[in-house]
Ligand SMILES: [Zn+2]
Ligand SMILES: [Zn+2]
């Protein structure tokens with residue numbers, strides 16, 4: 001994001017989190033007087049650094065700190081084989097390849113991209129996982145052409161479900177968004193006319209306006 005710093009200064013600053021009313025994300029949005037590019041905010045799974053659970057933040061954890069490699073409570077260098085306490089797999093509990101972590105990440109992505117609550121995203125993810133599993137089982141054992149067609153239909157169903165959800169959400173939010181856009185436009189007009197008045201006053205005094213450094 002570029003802000004007003006000094007003239008001809010194009011230094012990039014850190015990303016800024018902007019909360020927008022509604023569910024549709026514009027590619028660009030005017031903030032003050034510059035056009036800014038937008039991306040969905042996708043959070044990453046938060047893990048407790050004491051017990052390595054994803055259910056709570058570290059500051060409220062009342063458990064004893066465990067070794068992230070073997071999952072046991074011990075001091076000194078770890079000499080046990082790796083074991084993940086979240087999925088029981090043979091890897092460190094902080095591994096980004098852990099199926100448990102990947103599932104959490106996928107749910108957060110679904111949430112961020114489709115503007116859902118965590119509970120909604122989790123439900124849809126679990127349902128579509130079951131759906132895909134059932135479709136995969138069917139697809140592997142097509143006893144005749146009809147069954148093949150059925151499994152084909154099932155595969156396209158989660159997609160259509162998503163489309164439906166999106167359509168409903170868009171209808172509901174279109175109204176809210178219209179109102180929000182109107183408010184923003186009103187505000188921009190107000191700022192614009194204020195600035196015009198200000199520069200008119202300044203010109204009268206023979207001084208030109210310049211942003212403070
Ligand atoms: Zn914990
Ligand atoms: Zn250990």
Ligand SMILES: [Zn+2]
Pocket residue numbers: 084085086087088089091092093098099100101
């Ligand atoms: Zn794991």
